[in-house]
Amino acid sequence: MTEHAASIPASETAEAAVAQPPVAARRPVVRSFHGDEVVDPYEWLRAKDDPEVIAHLEAENAYTQARTSHLEPLRERIFQEIKSRTQETDLSVPSRRGEWWYYGRTIEGKQYGIQCRAPLASPEDWTPPSLTPDVEVPGEQVLLDANVEADGHEFFSLGSFEVSDDGTLMLYGVDLEGDERYLLRVRDLASGADLPDEIPGTFAGATFSPDGRFIVYSTVDDAWRPDTVWLHELGTPVADDVQLFHEPDERYWVGAGFTRSERYLVIEVGSSITSEEWLVDVADLRAEPRVVWPRREGVEYETSHAVVDGEDVLYVLHNDGALDFELVRVAAADPLGARETVIPHRPGVRLLGVSCFRDWGVIGYRREGLARLGLLSYAEGSVDEISFDEPLYSVGTAGNPEWAPPMLRIAYGSFVTPSTVADLEIATRELLVRKQQPVLGGYEPDDYAQERVWAAAADGTQVPISVVYKRSFGRLGESPRPLHLYGYGSYEHSIDPGLSIARLSELDRGVVFAVAHVRGGGEMGRAWYENGKMLHKRNTFTDFVDAARHLVSIGYTSPDRMVAEGGSAGGLLMGAVANLAPELFAGILADVPFVDALTSILDPSLPLTVIEWDEWGDPLHDADVYAYMKSYTPYENVRSDVEYPRILAVTSLNDTRVLYVEPAKWVARLREAGADVLLKCEMVAGHGGVSGRYNAWRERAFELAWLFDVLGVAEPGVTAG
Template identity: 35%
Template sequence: MKNFLRLFSLFSFTPFIVNSQNASTIPVAKEIPKELIKHNHVRIDPYFWMNERDSKPVLDYIAEENNYSKRFFDQKEGLINTFLKEFDGRINPEETSAPFEIQGKTYQWRQIKDKDYRELILIENQKETVFFDENALALGHEYYSLGDFSISPNNELVAFSQDKIGRRNYAISFRENKSGKVLKEQIPNTDGSILWANDNQTVFYVKKDPTTLREFQIYRHVLGTNSSKDELIFEEKDERFAVYITKTLDKQFILIHSVSSTSSETWLIGADKPAEKAVCFLKREKDHLYEITHHETGFYILTNKNSPNRKLVFSKSIPNSVESCEVLIAHNNDVYLDEMEVFKSFLVVQSRKMGRTEISVGSLQATNFSSISMPEEVYELGLSFNENYESKVVNYHYTSLTSPSSIYKYNIESKTTQLFFQKTLIDPNFRSENYVSTRIWATANDGQKIPISIVYKKGIDLKKAPLLLYGYGSYGVTIPAAFSATRLSLLDRGFVFAIAHIRGGKFLGEKWYQDGKLNHKRNTFTDFINAAEWMAMKGYCDPNSIYAQGGSAGGLLMGSVTNLAPYLFKGVIAQVPFVDVVSTMLDESIPLTVGEYEEWGNPNEEDAYWYMLSYSPYDHVKQMDYPAMLITTGYHDSQVQYWEPLKWVAKLRKNNTGNAPILFDCTMSAGHGGGSGRSTERLEVAKEFAFLCEIQGINE
């Protein structure tokens, strides 16, 4: 750990007092020592009792913590309201999505002024009608989420799923589109996804394990029958795997995907013959991940077989092996193949090279490619909503740290690009050119180069600017360098915003991911620290005003870097943080645990136990000066249980020898993604910004 301390002598860090509240009001959690023994090693957890969901002691303590954070934010009510007014003055209250096509009909999502949720508009013959009103569906509920909606092939019915708690447990309902009548039949306890077969009578859906919440069963439902009699057509018994369903673009197959972190298997059902048994495409193999889609001439397969960054192969029928397939795009050590889409007359491939995204459009034989990219250094491209198999046009989206998102249409015959839709801000003073975005490369402890995407307002003195550094670094997820209309409020106050594309994500391909998981996980944390150090040393920020933010697995990142380099960060925002790593991964009754072994390791194995214990944030809290911290969660979170951040806050506060505030904010009607509704979401962002500004001494 000695490398983590090398910046200490370079920058002074003066303790600060920002919380004027009486010390007697600070919550103090009771301690009930719990002995946890594994591999002859004993840990004592004084706050283990906090996992007693819905018990009075737990609810009382959460209420005490929430009241404490409320008193803090009440003092910043003026600034919070200022942020909210800025958001409202910048973002169109009737913001719309790009129009999109489903089965020959055009739809568009629209926000409604003074309402929290969206409406889905059907546009026909230049006439607009409300197809779906989330506001009506959410009426009377503190939390509401429309999980999915799926329109029958003949456009007469819509199946839709709803979660009214925040636990990501969805009930499926059906509606007649012409009359608007919602049918009585309902399918409870699903993951929310719905797919119609081509007969307009059969739907497929996914069930979760009631304890672990793992998606593990696929059912077939026939309209007009009781869902209790639905047929189980696929069950995944290996707890490392979860299932999901898709439909091929040519509408010929329903695909059942069973996937773990390291291997996958796909099963097919003919969409015209939904009563038939599923057929396995390629049996699962260790360390083999693949994806397929269908074209009338055969199957296209993205596979990592002997190809870490993936290759594209083709087979006229279900193959015996990957080796028997025709290679269309060979493996490239420098290019990661992200995604593919196969239309009737052309092929589209999305890839990433040195972090830059590119879309290639070519023949079905993967020749004569035309490349779509942008001249900027920092941007994101991606395939957009493409539903029409016979289309001659591919839709793709573009955004950057300085530019709101746009949808473009690329015509394969004319090889021309047309701007189709662009989000705009209603603030007449906004200009993209008033902000600067660039990519820099920090040097890690082991010499690797860490890409960092940054944005700031033109004209600020970088060496005096506070920095908000965001990170994630797990599951191969690449955090996009995307535009944020709310973030402008920080940039306009002189903040630099940066994304550290650390190991554990796939920004630089599969190896970048592999070098940040399992027994390489600590690279994720040291990369983030090195990125912060580098930006300070190279004059991209004030070294005494560095803030860090991350959520979920990014919250684990926040916990680890705070333990390792507390002197480096002036403030930390940890959202729904996964911080009690060892205890959680030893409890197989907790949702998602077993399936995570391939990402973090199985602590039932001694080597993995000790490695995970070496970085588990909760287990490494010790007496020292911690930075100011805002820790948020949702009581109904199914991904990271509420008690992880709750325990962490109690332990942090007991051991903190400094004066910086440590706040815990639990939304009692929310899950992993925070509260629902536009006003709740914006309030959460405004509170985060107010926290940063309070610590930084910015009052307006």
């Protein structure tokens, strides 16, 4: 093996001379399951409250700072690039609800957004006002200035925010630690004063009842699983709140919300593979909920309420005997009765969601790797797809709270087209663009190109790869280019095209950005997900490696010019490919990486573990799952017979989803094996990293500067070497 000191790049020699990597003490702990004993020398790092653990993390941060201090000027340049391209003082497109237009403001120099509203011109007013930052909005009211609420706190996150239907009250839930537990408050918008009602420890997503008398909220158990739905009547003690629903099974989470029609409260219960919904009539919220379809293992469904020919009906999207889901209609009064098939199952066309309005519905689905939207006719059951003229794009609905609007608000964009908000007029099918994300500094979409290529996996499966690059650096394939390859591949989550202002700092330096849409994600339908989870999880990792090799084989890049990135479950992917094919990458960036997966999934007392068994398998009770997970978990499989690429791991002390200890242990073991690895731990943050947009820009600038250093790219506008 190459000695650690020898692996430090020459550009860092001066800094490295005064910085020695922290060496974590080895304190062996024996883990024993299914007759297999594993000695873990770094499990002691899990003791978050131990001053020695904190000291170790601070030493890691100091070492990382010393090793990257030469990049400070580059970090500042990248930050300024992001800042200069961003219209810092801006407004969102107003969304109509009741008698008001609701929108958000950002102001130059302020970290957080400001929630505002302005009155409608008339009840017939459906055209949102065109707002500009420097023009006063008549009748504007500031509802919540998060900068004021965050003052004096290092971290701030808003988990719930809603105004009552009559516009008089506002609820908001605040997290000041990053642990995703929110203190819920209610504000009288006339006086600006908070009511005595104050509910601690809530989960995100609390909501008012339609009449504004009640708040429906959920709380979590010790494993951070939302397990209980509560009903709070304003003006009464929290101790008197009514428990509407409790889910004792640790595999399931719960949530609740009102139908757009405001006819029912829907309580949703779900795991990764099974779901169940319960209805409560709005007329009596204390009534016993009634189930739509009793849960059956492996059957998922979701409902949306509509009124068709005067009858309350539910449109139910489900996968009972339909891998990619089908849509049926049932009577709301008797959901277990006759089912009318509206959209039959079509293999390869993954139905994603249904949303009902008074006169029509909207269907979200995925075909040929791209998200689609279609208008649903209640009378005919037909779907009219909304089309776009780009090879790669993303589309979805965006803020449609009203029951009977004449238009549908959508959001659209691509790797080269800035995020665009538009209203589709239902009667004419005319698409009215309301706003496109400003990109300052003379951004021209035609200066950039996006394409899709396909890589053959070892088993013959064709893996899609999305690619975006700047045209001025030449055609791809003419000579190897610096390339940034991103991947995720879990939970059926799809990585869809979208323009990133921060990413322009890469493209303008000649870096090619690519996304490997590996199995375990949802890009190619439900089978794509099924073949990348549980005992097929290795496909996620090998797909990524095969995608990287394909990009090398077609001349887009070379191993010494490629950096891989993934976060959370994508961080697991990064750790796995580092072990599988370290020779393929010059660097690996792992954000909040799930790299000690087996240890975590074996412990049902840890946050969210039991829920995760449906995704990864249950190694606690199944020896085959245990052996399979042990074969790929990055921490378990760090190698001493290879030279690893440079690695940067980023984590947060208060993360409740992927605990900081996982990357901390992984880094210690990698360093023991001779790897050139850095750990950056945010000491006041959660799973999403730091709060505040300027802080987030600086965090991304830190990561990109490291990435550019690994790739050795030139400054913007100069052909990369």
